[in-house]
Amino acid sequence: MDSRERVFRALERTGPDRLPIFQQLLPGARLAYGMRLEELLQQYPSDFSDAGYYGDSSTGRPPGWGMRMPGAPSGRG
Numbered sequence: 001m002d003s004r005e006r007v008f009r010a011l012e013r014t015g016p017d018r019l020p021i022f023q024q025l026l027p028g029a030r031l032a033y034g035m036r037l038e039e040l041l042q043q044y045p046s047d048f049s050d051a052g053y054y055g056d057s058s059t060g061r062p063p064g065w066g067m068r069m070p071g072a073p074s075g076r077g
Contacts (some may be wrong), residue, residue, distance in 0.1 A: 003047035020047035 001009075001017045009016040023046050029037060 003045075006047050022046055022048045 006016040006018070007020045010020050021044055023041065
């Protein structure tokens with residue numbers, strides 16, 4: 001089951017294979033835990049895409065980048 005199907009099944013309550021995972025890390029977490037944290041993130045990847053809503057430290061995008069404007073299509077289809 002891919003991430004997209006897992007999220008929709010969880011929202012619809014129709015039995016995903018496991019609960020969807022979402023990680024939101026503070027920059028200090030990477031500094032404090034380094035490779036151990038990276039290994040966990042590789043083992044348990046997020047089921048939600050990073051749309052930059054909270055800022056994306058890996059790309060330097062500011063918070064709010066990528067947010068939809070009211071009335072704009074969601075891209076879900």
